[in-house]
Amino acid sequence: xxxxxxxxxxxxxxxxxxxxxxxxxxxxxxxxxxxxxxxxxxxxxxxxxxxxxxxxxxxxxxxxxxxxxxxxxxxxxxxxxxxxxxxxxxxxxxxxxxxxxxxxxxxxxxxxxxxxxxxxxxxxxxxxxxxxxxxxxxxxxxxxxxxxxxxxxxxxxxxxxxxxxxxxxxxxxxxxxxxxxxxxxxxxxxxxxxxxxxxxxxxxxxxxxxxxxxxxxxxxxxxxxxxxxxxxxxxxxxxxxxxxxxxxxxx
Numbered sequence: 001x002x003x004x005x006x007x008x009x010x011x012x013x014x015x016x017x018x019x020x021x022x023x024x025x026x027x028x029x030x031x032x033x034x035x036x037x038x039x040x041x042x043x044x045x046x047x048x049x050x051x052x053x054x055x056x057x058x059x060x061x062x063x064x065x066x067x068x069x070x071x072x073x074x075x076x077x078x079x080x081x082x083x084x085x086x087x088x089x090x091x092x093x094x095x096x097x098x099x100x101x102x103x104x105x106x107x108x109x110x111x112x113x114x115x116x117x118x119x120x121x122x123x124x125x126x127x128x129x130x131x132x133x134x135x136x137x138x139x140x141x142x143x144x145x146x147x148x149x150x151x152x153x154x155x156x157x158x159x160x161x162x163x164x165x166x167x168x169x170x171x172x173x174x175x176x177x178x179x180x181x182x183x184x185x186x187x188x189x190x191x192x193x194x195x196x197x198x199x200x201x202x203x204x205x206x207x208x209x210x211x212x213x214x215x216x217x218x219x220x221x222x223x224x225x226x227x228x229x230x231x232x233x234x235x236x237x238x239x240x241x242x243x244x245x246x247x248x249x250x251x
Contacts (some may be wrong), residue, residue, distance in 0.1 A: 021060075022099050029099040038146050040106065041092040050141045051113045056092070061105045065091050069105070124184045125177075135162040142173035195217060 012234035017030035037052050040069040044052070069091045090108040094101050122137045135158030139151045143165055169177075 019101065019145055020100065023102040027039065035098070036094065036106075039095045039098040041094065044106070046093060046144050048142045048144050048170070049168075050115060050173065054112050055109055057109055058104055059107055065105055065107075115145065121183075122180050125181055131159040132157060135159045138162060138177060139165065140251070142169055142176060144168070177251045 015034070017032045017035075019028050020031045021027075022029040033053065036058055037049055040047065041054065044056075047055070072090060083127065089110065092106040092108075094104065094106070122141075123134045125131070125134050125138075136152075139145075139158065139162055143151060145151050151165075152158055208224070
């Protein structure tokens with residue numbers, strides 16, 4: 001028999017799903033963010049996982065959604081030609097292989113959300129012992145993919161795969177990458193300053209109590225995937241609106 005601690009570790013490592021209604025109202029299917037992302041509309045092919053969670057929300061499709069999707073391309077053309085008018089929020093269908101292709105859709109948010117990853121943080125990019133984990137984390141979050149083979153081929157390491165695909169990472173995603181490293185550098189400076197203050201004060205505080213900047217680094221990309229698989233768009237503790245002003249051309 002497994003101990004309670006061992007069982008908790010197994011539970012945390014397993015991918016989590018929610019039970020939702022399928023296209024058949026009498027049947028239910030297992031779904032999560034990873035599945036929704038992999039089977040997103042072809043028109044969203046270049047959207048990375050981070051942007052997918054930030055910019056789109058999944059919801060049960062209504063008759064009004066279906067009506068808007070039939071006319072949204074024409075409506076966008078009309079508004080563009082006139083140079084004025086208000087567009088409804090864009091809707092997108094999942095690919096046909098998705099179990100909710102005909103019953104759920106993706107809705108483009110008016111205001112972007114900032115996804116909050118629970119658990120360990122993404123490691124630094126400049127430590128040799130974390131380069132592989134860093135490459136996996138950045139590619140999974142900020143590079144568009146539908147399968148693992150899109151992220152890294154069998155004959156390359158994750159550290160090699162990242163620069164090889166860097167040209168396909170958007171400017172906004174590169175800004176996020178820079179911010180991740182900046183956070184690590186700020187923490188390192190803070191910890192170094194604290195250490196100097198303690199040494200100058202000749203304090204007897206145990207050095208073990210000083211924060212280790214390498215603590216809580218991501219052990220595996222599964223931690224990221226699990227966090228996003230259980231992401232709840234309606235939970236204010238999981239996401240918050242960004243300060244970016246919404247595009248007034250989108251309804």
